[in-house]
Amino acid sequence: MAANPDKEKKVETFPVPDTPRPGEAPQPWGKTRFVGKPLPRVDAYELVSGSAVYSSDVRLPNMLYGAILGCPHPNALVKRLDTGRAEKMPGVRFVISGATPEANLKWPYRQWRPPKEISGKLFDPHCRFEGDAVAAVAAETPYQARDALRAITVEYEVLPFVVDERKALEAGAPPVQDEGNLVQTERYERGDVAKGFTEADLILEENYRTACEIHTPMELHGCVAHWEGDRLTLWESTQGVFAIQSEIAAILGLPLAKIRVIGHYMGGGFGSKLQPGKYTAIAALLARRAGRPVKLILSREETYLMVGNRPPCNMRLKAGVKKNGTLTALDFSLLATGGAYPAGGTALVDWQVRDLYNCPNVRIESTDVYVNAGPARPFRAPGHPQGSWALEQMMDALAKSLKMDPVELRVKNVPTVSQGRDGQPPYVTSGLKQCLEEGARAFGWKDARGKTGKPAANDSGKGDLRRGVGMASGLWFAGGAMPPATIIIRMFSDGSVNLNMGASDLGTGTKTVMACVAAEELGVPPESIQIENADTGTTQYTRPSGGSKTVPTESPAVRAAAIHVKQQLLSMAAEELKVDPSDLTLMDGTIASRSDSSKSVKISALAGLKKRGVIIGIGSRDPDPAGKIVNPFAAQFCEVEVNIKTGEVKILRFLGAHDSGRVMNRLTYDNQVFGGITMGIGLAMTEGRVLDGTQTGKMLNRNWYEYKLPTALDVPTELVSLPIELLSPEINTTGAKGLGEPVTIPTAAAIANAVYDATGIRVTASPISPMQLCKLLSERLKEG
Numbered sequence: 058m059a060a061n062p063d064k065e066k067k068v069e070t071f072p073v074p075d076t077p078r079p080g081e082a083p084q085p086w087g088k089t090r091f092v093g094k095p096l097p098r099v100d101a102y103e104l105v106s107g108s109a110v111y112s113s114d115v116r117l118p119n120m121l122y123g124a125i126l127g128c129p130h131p132n133a134l135v136k137r138l139d140t141g142r143a144e145k146m147p148g149v150r151f152v153i154s155g156a157t158p159e160a161n162l163k164w165p166y167r168q169w170r171p172p173k174e175i176s177g178k179l180f181d182p183h184c185r186f187e188g189d190a191v192a193a194v195a196a197e198t199p200y201q202a203r204d205a206l207r208a209i210t211v212e213y214e215v216l217p218f219v220v221d222e223r224k225a226l227e228a229g230a231p232p233v234q235d236e237g238n239l240v241q242t243e244r245y246e247r248g249d250v251a252k253g254f255t256e257a258d259l260i261l262e263e264n265y266r267t268a269c270e271i272h273t274p275m276e277l278h279g280c281v282a283h284w285e286g287d288r289l290t291l292w293e294s295t296q297g298v299f300a301i302q303s304e305i306a307a308i309l310g311l312p313l314a315k316i317r318v319i320g321h322y323m324g325g326g327f328g329s330k331l332q333p334g335k336y337t338a339i340a341a342l343l344a345r346r347a348g349r350p351v352k353l354i355l356s357r358e359e360t361y362l363m364v365g366n367r368p369p370c371n372m373r374l375k376a377g378v379k380k381n382g383t384l385t386a387l388d389f390s391l392l393a394t395g396g397a398y399p400a401g402g403t404a405l406v407d408w409q410v411r412d413l414y415n416c417p418n419v420r421i422e423s424t425d426v427y428v429n430a431g432p433a434r435p436f437r438a439p440g441h442p443q444g445s446w447a448l449e450q451m452m453d454a455l456a457k458s459l460k461m462d463p464v465e466l467r468v469k470n471v472p473t474v475s476q477g478r479d480g481q482p483p484y485v486t487s488g489l490k491q492c493l494e495e496g497a498r499a500f501g502w503k504d505a506r507g508k509t510g511k512p513a514a515n516d517s518g519k520g521d522l523r524r525g526v527g528m529a530s531g532l533w534f535a536g537g538a539m540p541p542a543t544i545i546i547r548m549f550s551d552g553s554v555n556l557n558m559g560a561s562d563l564g565t566g567t568k569t570v571m572a573c574v575a576a577e578e579l580g581v582p583p584e585s586i587q588i589e590n591a592d593t594g595t596t597q598y599t600r601p602s603g604g605s606k607t608v609p610t611e612s613p614a615v616r617a618a619a620i621h622v623k624q625q626l627l628s629m630a631a632e633e634l635k636v637d638p639s640d641l642t643l644m645d646g647t648i649a650s651r652s653d654s655s656k657s658v659k660i661s662a663l664a665g666l667k668k669r670g671v672i673i674g675i676g677s678r679d680p681d682p683a684g685k686i687v688n689p690f691a692a693q694f695c696e697v698e699v700n701i702k703t704g705e706v707k708i709l710r711f712l713g714a715h716d717s718g719r720v721m722n723r724l725t726y727d728n729q730v731f732g733g734i735t736m737g738i739g740l741a742m743t744e745g746r747v748l749d750g751t752q753t754g755k756m757l758n759r760n761w762y763e764y765k766l767p768t769a770l771d772v773p774t775e776l777v778s779l780p781i782e783l784l785s786p787e788i789n790t791t792g793a794k795g796l797g798e799p800v801t802i803p804t805a806a807a808i809a810n811a812v813y814d815a816t817g818i819r820v821t822a823s824p825i826s827p828m829q830l831c832k833l834l835s836e837r838l839k840e841g
């Protein structure tokens with residue numbers, strides 16, 4: 058990429074710390090040159106110039122295009138399928154469906170928490186959700202493929218449906234699966250909840266609901282499939298090439314080694330690209346039959362129906378608290394749906410209630426049901442923002458009733474152990490208290506809180522505008538260690554460096570962070586390090602980029618690989634310079650003796666390296682410390698202005714205080730914080746899947762016009778990121794705890810609390826649309 062003169066200026070130069078002796082774990086850095094600095098992305102030029110290649114850009118010679126016919130009904134049986142007319146259309150090669158022998162495959166639907174599995178079919182004659190695959194076409198152009206879909210005649214037996222999870226268990230609700238509409242009920246209990254409530258001075262109880270959200274990453278879902286003999290290569294837009302490899306191997310019955318999955322640049326996934334879609338398997342089948350590569354990219358509309366969502370969630374929370382703010386009991390029951398198959402409708406919704414605050418008595422009952430809608434998939438901090446919406450609004454209400462500051466109430470209940478886990482292991486580090494206190498200070502919480510609820514100063518005499526401030530905190534249940542992770546770094550004879558990593562950069566800046574970590578050890582500029590894209594054929598095995606694990610899992614392995622290179626390099630140089638390796642430093646391509654400045658050598662001049670051609674460093678990741686928990690923590694603060702005539706809410710400013718361990722790159726760190734807040738604004742204010750529950754069961758807002766994502770106009774210009782950087786060698790050898798998900802957990806609840814502060818109205822169902830808020834405001838007027 059082009060040199061950035063400013064960047065050179067900003068980088069402070071400090072000596073790189075000594076290389077640990079073999080077998081010694083590297084400790085977190087002292088002063089750094091690259092790690093933690095606001096260095097621009099190493100691939101910024103490719104990203105902004107449009108030269109970065111995404112999977113959807115891949116075009117192979119002789120390539121066909123695939124398209125999938127989706128069922129237009131939420132519940133229907135395919136009675137008859139006539140593909141004759143479509144097959145005769147110009148450019149159309151063939152059509153496949155459940156009647157095609159090699160396409161008569163099982164399609165597994167897996168719920169990861171608690172585990173449950175049901176199989177459907179790749180082309181299921183019983184379509185249980187709108188958009189499920191009925192047939193697929195291969196044609197010479199994408200337009201011919203889509204035209205052909207319209208020429209396929211399907212006779213459906215349309216069945217009654219249920220799309221509202223609140224009605225799924227009612228008597229007479231149409232059964233979505235043969236086993237009925239109950240997926241399962243999961244229970245958790247600690248202490249004695251009944252006793253806890255008797256100890257409480259105040260008990261509050263409230264119902265909450267969050268609407269269903271759709272991931273809508275910028276880059277659509279899809280892939281290019283190509284066979285060479287019996288080996289399948291997939292270019293897939295995915296968070297994890299190895300996850301696609303293993304699932305497609307199981308579905309198509311192929312040996313893992315016969316599937317190569319290549320990732321490229323990615324335009325986001327947010328959890329929806331942790332697994333293959335039917336499109337992946339269908340592209341592979343079309344390509345095998347055609348003997349030609351097939352590209353199959355879903356339309357935006359199809360991604361709204363077929364590739365996952367954040368499930369809607371209904372919650373009831375009862376909380377008991379003493380006058381002094383000590384929580385005595387939490388009783389939480391929830392009802393959610395992962396759609397027509399087991400997909401984790403309630404998964405992790407309980408985690409905030411379980412683990413965020415000290416509370417000895419907790420009872421949770423999570424009920425997961427089937428409805429006739431597309432299956433859920435993990436969605437940025439699965440379950441956590443939903444649970445936060447309930448718990449953090451409840452904490453706000455408790456504080457109000459206790460006449461206690463909401464920050465103070467939370468600080469009173471900060472835990473030091475993970476209460477939700479067996480044995481209540483301690484956290485390696487917990488910055489929750491600092492997030493709350495330092496966040497409040499930086500935000501000007503006390504001062505702002507004193508001025509709210511009254512007409513705003515900028516209100517030009519109409520008296521309609523009310524200011525309010527709100528806050529919420531949160532924790533993310535994972536800290537990032539999901540080994541195995543293996544990294545290979547090669548240093549060539551000219552000193553240039555290649556980094557081989559199997560993890561995908563979803564667009565978050567993973568490559569930049571890894572380049573900084575390697576550069577820190579090797580004393581080379583980060584942008585000079587060549588990083589390979591994730592590829593099962595050439596890069597090292599790792600789990601998908603999800604769970605905010607990419608940086609905390611991969612970066613220690615990158616550091617270890619870089620140290621491995623450095624150790625070999627320094628011992629080579631020590632031999633040539635006739636000094637002890639511990640006397641050597643490595644900086645900007647030169648190895649020099651500390652004690653004798655006349656002794657130095659450029660890496661490119663090392664005779665040993667010239668002879669060998671390459672130094673190979675291998676790094677891996679140790680597991681987290683046994684018996685301890687590595688979790689990120691968060692607190693967010695915001696100020697809103699509500700128009701009490703129109704119900705419009707303007708978010709004026711936001712501050713995110715995050716303990717995610719070490720800041721690996723200040724720019725990508727802040728990007729994550731602001732991106733997470735933006736996504737949380739979507740949950741709070743604008744987003745919600747609308748299904749027609751009475752007539753058709755179809756999704757009514759399946760495009761970027763009717764499904765309202767927050768735009769630049771909905772996001773405040775004053776966004777502040779306040780890292781709370783608690784470090785411990787026990788976190789891992791780089792000190793990062795995971796950031797991508799915690800940043801979106803408390804956002805929506807903080808906004809709801811600010812709206813309450815401004816208006817005295819508690820909006821318990823998302824989104825806080827002007828229409829809903831107006832209705833609540835007018836109801837209050839009627840009540841007088």
Ligand code: MOS
Nearest residue numbers: 328436437603604
């Ligand atoms: Mo995430 S929802 O684990 O990509």
